[in-house]
Amino acid sequence: MNIGTVAERSSLPAKTIRYYEEIGLVRPARDSNGYRAFSDTDLHKLAFLARARSLGFTLEDCRSLLRLYEDRSRASADVQAVAQEHLDRITRKIADLELMRATLRHLVDRCQGDERPDCPILADLAGSDAAAAEAAPAERH
Amino acid sequence: MNIGTVAERSSLPAKTIRYYEEIGLVRPARDSNGYRAFSDTDLHKLAFLARARSLGFTLEDCRSLLRLYEDRSRASADVQAVAQEHLDRITRKIADLELMRATLRHLVDRCQGDERPDCPILADLAGSDAAAAEAAPAERH
DNA sequence: CTTGACCTTCCCCCTGCTGGAAGCCCCATC
DNA sequence: GATGGGGCTTCCAGCAGGGGGAAGGTCAAG
The missing domain is CATH 1.10.1660.10 (Multidrug-efflux Transporter Regulator; Chain: A; Domain 2)
Incomplete structure (x- = not known):
């Protein structure tokens, strides 16, 4: 082919x-x-x-998985370990994104979205403490 | 400084x-x-x-946001639009990751994780139809 | 014989940085 | 005045995971 x-x-x-x-x-x-x-x-x-x-x-995971796939004497535990680690990475990633989403959603909801310049989103990004205290569920430090 | x-x-x-x-x-x-x-x-x-x-x-988003931030005559709607689009991207990303997670979790749970070679994870990756039908909640097409 | 669809290698581009080498600059110490 | 150790500067190379496109070889149909 x-x-x-x-x-x-x-x-x-x-x-x-x-x-x-x-x-x-x-x-x-x-x-x-x-x-x-x-x-x-x-x-x-x-x-x-x-x-x-x-x-x-990842491609490195794929390399490992492919090696295991071709190794007829593999232990399924080794495959499981690769998959479990990846699963944990995904779970962490989702948690990160959900934090971002919560903060963003809050800011977007509070923004009037009109022709006026006042905007809690920019206030938060600019580090206005008032905005941070009031508008951001995700903590700032 | x-x-x-x-x-x-x-x-x-x-x-x-x-x-x-x-x-x-x-x-x-x-x-x-x-x-x-x-x-x-x-x-x-x-x-x-x-x-x-x-x-x-993204850095391009940042560039837009910074421009809006410095534009005293901005409309908050423009800021909101940038943030909303980003929010949507995040939401889609989370959905993708959750699909992956569900499939992986299912496969990892079904794997014995012992010293034997039989492994539903590899069976799924190899495209075994039996494995796909039985083990993967996420559809294959 | 020509045309068009394949195929090949090559190199640069993307995002968002990170590391390192080689070389100034500045201040403190001996 | 030499020296040492931070800083600072530039440039070059590279990570994942490919994508785009140029320049050229090949192959089958008409």
């Missing part, structure tokens, strides 16, 4: 596939004309990568 | 402040020795930027 076919079937852009080869995640063979020649196994790996990326794993 | 002082007071690294100057967010004067000479206004702007960044605004 050429890269276009594989791109379509794995739903990864060709650019991305070339990049994954560059960083050693896949190692397709080459035809005599220099074209990459992907096997079914390569395609399978790329689909694996696409799915892992869609779950938010 | 020299950059070190300003860095401390704005709680931004000196490197970051130089970067903000490079992209035109601040324009400190220069002493005869070439050192950056920050005014109170510069410091104020940097603190504004630090706060806006901590709320997750």
Whole structure:
């Protein structure tokens, strides 16, 4: 298979596939004309990568997962550990974003949104203590 | 004020402040020795930027907000629009992450986490339809 | 034979910094 | 006056995770 076919079937852009080869995640063979020649196994790996990326794993996580996937004597605990760590990162990220969202929502709600210049959002950003005390649920320090 | 002082007071690294100057967010004067000479206004702007960044605004958002902040004839609606758009981005991001989290949590919970190789996490990533149908709350398409 | 769709490599661009090297500057100390 | 240790300056390189596009080789159809 050429890269276009594989791109379509794995739903990864060709650019991305070339990049994954560059960083050693896949190692397709080459035809005599220099074209990459992907096997079914390569395609399978790329689909694996696409799915892992869609779950938010970093490329380094993907490398580990792919190694485990190919290691028939792996321990499922090792896979679980990678996934659990990622899960924790996601949970922390969500918590961060929810804090931001709460603060922003509060500020946006309090802003009149008219043609006048007075704005609690800018007041908060400018560090007005009154604005901070009154408008921001997230603490400032 | 020299950059070190300003860095401390704005709680931004000196490197970051130089970067903000490079992209035109601040324009400190220069002493005869070439050192950056920050005014109170510069410091104020940097603190504004630090706060806006901590709320997750992009640097381009920051540029807009700073312009509005300095425009005494601004309409608060314009500020609100920037913040609302950012709020929407955050909300979408949280939704994405929550989808990932639900799927991952499900997979991690179903994995035995022992020394055996069988693992629903890898089965899902590998696109096993059985694993997908049974293990993944997030749809695959 | 030409056209157009592929494919190749190459390098720069993005966001938002961070680290490091090489080289001034300034103040204190010996 | 030399020296030492901070500061400060610039520039260069790099991180993730690719995207855009140029310049050129290849291949099958008409």
